[in-house]
Amino acid sequence: MFDPDDDIREGLAAFSPKARDTLRRVLIHDRADRDAIASKLMRYRDERGDDWANIIDTLTMDPEVRQKVVRLLGEIEAVGQG
Secondary structure, three states: OOOOOHHHHHHHHOOOHHHHHHHHHHHOOOHHHHHHHHHHHHHOOOHHHHHHHHHHHHHHHOHHHHHHHHHHHHHHHHHHHO
16 A cells, blocks of 8 residues: 655655754754754855755645655654664
8 A cells, every 4th residue: 555655754764863863853843943953064165054944944834745754754764773
């Protein structure tokens, strides 16, 4: 059966465990903290930092998707420790 979350899960699973953990911790912060983190990332004018800042901003604008990503990150972590 097709699970629409599979594509997101696959993309997240491709990140290193440290990157997944960091992203999850950032996404569970309140909006002001996420905005501050994204601003700090963009301050360095580094392509990777800009990419991460854009991911954080995009997920901040859609709380439902942000919560789904946090849930999927938790599921990936749980399977990895199981």
